[in-house]
Amino acid sequence: MCYPVHPLTRLNLGVALWWAGEPSAARVMFEVFHTPKKPSDTQPEPAEGKEVLVDELLRIHAYAGLGITLFATSQHARALGILEAVANSAFADAYFFLAFGFIRLAMKKPRDAGHSFAKACNLEKFNMEIRFLIGGIYLLFSSANKAISFYDVVIKERDRTFGAPALLNRAVGHAQLNLIPTALKDIQLVQRLYPEFSKRYRMQVDSLDFQLRVKARKQRAEET
Structure with missing residues (x-):
C-alpha cells in the first residue's frame, strides 16, 4: 500500500x-510542489491562518x-x-x-x-552573516574588490562571530589583488584582535601567513 x-x-x-x-x-x-492540484485534491482552507502560512x-x-x-x-x-x-x-x-x-x-x-x-x-x-556570505560568494567568483567591500562592513561592526573570519577572508581578497602587504596586515589584525580564533584555526592562519610572506619575498626580489 x-x-x-x-x-x-x-x-x-x-x-x-x-x-x-x-x-x-x-x-x-x-x-x-510545482505541480498544480487536481480539483479532487483541493480541500477547504483551514480555519487557522497560521496553517495556510506554513x-x-x-x-x-x-x-x-x-x-x-x-x-x-x-x-x-x-x-x-x-x-x-x-x-x-x-x-x-x-x-x-x-x-x-x-x-x-x-x-x-x-x-x-x-x-x-x-x-x-x-x-x-543588521545580520552580519548575510554580508559575510555575500563576500564569500564574490571571493569564490574572483570578484575580490566586491568581496572586500562586504567584509569591510563586517569588520567595522566588530561582529563577535564573523569579524575574525571576515578579516581572514579579506586577506585572501587582498592577495587576489596582489596587495600582499595589506593582506599581511589583515593577518596581523586577526592575530591581535582575535587571539582565540587564531589559536583555534592556527593551521589556516599560519598557512595563509606563510604563503603571503613567500609572495612578499618574491615581489621584493623582482623589484631589486
Missing part, C-alpha cells in the same frame, strides 16, 4: 538528496529548491523562471536572495546578482 508523503518530509528529503549529490532525485521531490512557506522553499536543482541539472532557463517567481513573492527571505544571487553570478549576470544581494541586505539590515 502506498502512503502519501507529508509536504515537510518531502521538502527535507529533497534537501537531503541535494546534499547527497543527487540533484535529479531532489528535483523530483521539489517538483511535486503551507505557503513550504511551497516557496520547495520552489527555491526546485530552481537550484534545475540549475544543477543544466536546465538554466527553467531554473531562472522558477526562481523569479519566488523572488516576486512575499515569502522570499534573505537566504533565498543569496542563492539567487549566486546562480546569477554563475550565469555571468553580475548586475542581476548585485540586485539580489542588495535585497538580501535590505531584508536583514
